[in-house]
Amino acid sequence: MHNETNSIRLRDNLRSYLDQVLASGERVLITRHGKPVAALVSPRDLEALEKAENGREALLRARQEAQMREFQALKAGLDGDC
Known part of the structure; x- marks a missing residue:
């Protein structure tokens, strides 16, 4: 509230x-x-907001890195087919 x-x-x-x-x-x-x-x-609410924000940023970074690895593996497979 x-x-x-x-x-x-x-x-x-x-x-x-x-x-x-x-x-x-x-x-x-x-x-x-x-x-x-x-x-x-309150400082407690601010800390909770910052933790949530940092967790969200870490999750987005991890997803982006996983997608990049998938892309690079796919690209390497296509380059090997040439």
């Missing part, structure tokens, strides 16, 4: 919002002109 505030209210009450995030871990969605622009999250 998250709380939502606009950038002006956040500026005027930053300490309160920081205390809220620290105490409860609740996320705060920050809007400008009614559109989401940023969020305040």
Whole structure:
């Protein structure tokens, strides 16, 4: 669950919002002109997001490397047929 505030209210009450995030871990969605622009999250949530992002990047890299090996093996087989 998250709380939502606009950038002006956040500026005027930053300490309160920081205390809220620290105490409860609740996320705060920050809007400008009614559109989401940023969020305040706990350090724990940030760490989880970064781990997920790093895991996704590692998975994509591994898939790309596997595809490259398959391509090179296929190419080597075709080059050998000539």
